[in-house]
Amino acid sequence: MTDKELxxxxxCGAVRYRVxxxxxxxxxxxCRMCQKASGNFFLPLIGAERADFEWTRGDPAWFHSSxxxxxxxxxxxxxxxxxxxxxxxxxxFTHGSLDDVxxxxxxxxxxxxxxxxxxxxxxxxxxxxxxxxxxxxxxxDVASTNRxxxxxxxxxxxxxxxx
Amino acid sequence: MSDIHxxxxxCGAVRFQVxxxxxxxxxxxCRMCQKAFGGFYAxxxxxxxxxxxxxxxxxxxxxxxxxxxxxxxxxxxxxxLTYEAPDGIALSIAAFDDPGAIAPxxxxxxxxxxxxxxxxxxxxxxxxxEDVETAAFLASIVSRQHPDHDTDxxxxxxxxxxxxx
Numbered sequence: 001m002t003d004k005e006l007x008x009x010x011x012c013g014a015v016r017y018r019v020x021x022x023x024x025x026x027x028x029x030x031c032r033m034c035q036k037a038s039g040n041f042f043l044p045l046i047g048a049e050r051a052d053f054e055w056t057r058g059d060p061a062w063f064h065s066s067x068x069x070x071x072x073x074x075x076x077x078x079x080x081x082x083x084x085x086x087x088x089x090x091x092x093f094t095h096g097s098l099d100d101v102x103x104x105x106x107x108x109x110x111x112x113x114x115x116x117x118x119x120x121x122x123x124x125x126x127x128x129x130x131x132x133x134x135x136x137x138x139x140x141d142v143a144s145t146n147r148x149x150x151x152x153x154x155x156x157x158x159x160x161x162x163x
Numbered sequence: 164m165s166d167i168h169x170x171x172x173x174c175g176a177v178r179f180q181v182x183x184x185x186x187x188x189x190x191x192x193c194r195m196c197q198k199a200f201g202g203f204y205a206x207x208x209x210x211x212x213x214x215x216x217x218x219x220x221x222x223x224x225x226x227x228x229x230x231x232x233x234x235x236x237x238x239x240x241x242x243x244l245t246y247e248a249p250d251g252i253a254l255s256i257a258a259f260d261d262p263g264a265i266a267p268x269x270x271x272x273x274x275x276x277x278x279x280x281x282x283x284x285x286x287x288x289x290x291x292x293e294d295v296e297t298a299a300f301l302a303s304i305v306s307r308q309h310p311d312h313d314t315d316x317x318x319x320x321x322x323x324x325x326x327x328x
Contacts, residue, residue, distance in 0.1 A: 011198045011234075012226055028283060031291055033308055035262065036173045039243040039255030040202045042283075063174055063240035066304045071173075071241065077226035078236025078243055080201035085300075094201030101197065105279050109288040116257075118266040122190060123281035127273040130193050134250045135231055145230035148195055 008098040009057070010074035010081060013149025013157045016057035017081070017093065019048045026095060026104045030119075031111030037063075037071050038080045041116050044095035045083055046104055053091050056153070099151035170259035171220070172237035172244060175309025175317045178220035179244075179254070186211045188256060188265050192280065193272030199226075199234050200243050200255075203280050204272075207246050207253035208265050216252060219313065260311035 006023065009016035024047040034043035060072030060081045072082035083092040095101060109115070132139040149157060168185060171178035186209025196205035210216045223235030223244045235245030246253045256265045270276075291301065309317060 010201075011195070011228060028286075032311070033173070033306065035257040036308060036311075037240070037242060038200060038202060039172075039206075039258045040200055040204075041206055041257055041262070042202075044202055061241065065173060065240075065308055066306050068300070068304060073236075073241025075238065075241075077199070077228075078224070078234065078241050079199060080241055080243070096197045096200060096202040101203070102277055102279075106283065106286060108286055109283070110294070111291045112288045113290045113292070115288075116263050118263075120284040122267060122270070123284070125190070125267060125270045127270045127276075129274050130272045132231075135248075137231075142195075142229045142231055146195070147226075147228055148198060151194070 004103075006098060006100070006103065007056075007153055008093065009149055010077050010079035010097060011148050012074060012077035012079075013154065014058045014076040015055065015060050015074045015079075015081060016149075016153065018054050018056050018153075019052055019093070020054075021049060021052035023048045023104065025108070026106045027108040027110050028106055029111045030109060030113075030115040032114045033065055034083075034111065035114060037065060038094070041119060041122075042109070043080065043083075044106055045092040046095050046098075047090050047092050050089050050091050053093070057157070168259055168261075168265075169219075169313050170254065171309060172240050172242035172258065173308050174237060174240035174242075175314070176221045176239040177218070177223055177237045177242075177244060178309075178313065179258075180217050180219050180313075181210060181215050181254070182217070183215045184211060185209070185265065186251075186253075187269065188267045189269045189271050190267050191271040192274075192276040194275045195228060195232075196246075196272065197275060199228065203277055203283075204270075205243070205246070206256040206262075206267060208256050208259075209251060209253045213252065216254075220317070
């Protein structure tokens with residue numbers, strides 16, 4: 001699908017990964033297991049050969065959602081990161097944890113028996129931009145104190161530990 | 164809707180109940196919500212009064228994503244559970260036991276909306292059972308996910324004693 005290098009990680013940056021080589025089967029899974037694991041209407045996943053996938057900073061924590069399957073997440077900030085069938089040569093990582101999410105486009109929906117009934121209507125809802133006028137410092141206060149890891153690899157993280 | 168809405172994380176270590184009417188249900192496309200959820204957007208529903216929300220088992224772990232906002236998740240399984248700001252708490256819609264009953268009414272943070280998000284219902288779709296190559300594997304799976312209702316004790320004494328697939 002794409003053979004350029006892809007990087008990503010969790011919100012806080014404690015766990016980072018890199019994928020080289022081709023990635024496969026970018027899809028949305030609507031099954032109830034993926035929904036509840038991610039607190040979301042669907043979990044978007046992208047596959048990679050295990051040999052092409054490397055955790056470059058930290059390691060995820062794992063929850064065995066069943067005996068053969070485990071789900072990786074950041075134990076510091078909670079970001080869902082991976083889906084792995086134990087012993088498989090493939091790993092699936094969460095699409096939204098990529099630094100460049102738009103670089104890969106999903107091609108299929110799976111587990112649609114669990115799809116929420118209003119899924120087809122979400123795109124038609126009224127659209128608004130981010131706005132935190134309810135806060136004394138507004139959106140600027142959030143942006144200037146943002147503790148989310150930037151959408152690229154960093155040599156040192158968190159910033160306050162930089163020497 | 165004025166009854167009790169229950170929910171929790173995938174593993175069941177954290178469970179909650181919301182009493183009364185839920186607040187505004189939304190999806191937020193901002194990059195903070197995307198990365199926190201590992202998804203294309205965060206589906207969240209507001210709680211009208213702080214007292215309406217009760218943690219009935221365990222408590223979320225929290226990550227302070229900026230000086231004003233913290234985000235709660237299960238420390239055991241990672242399920243994103245809350246968005247907590249000075250003006251109130253919102254809960255992940257899909258962490259509720261019946262997420263289909265909570266339809267979003269507005270989209271926030273659309274400056275971060277991905278170019279393909281509006282077209283996701285147009286791509287090919289299949290059910291889990293249609294995937295014949297994985298039928299044997301699926302039949303072998305014993306789920307450890309907490310069922311979509313409150314339980315008196317958890318985890319079950321017998322693995323797989325859950326009505327989820």
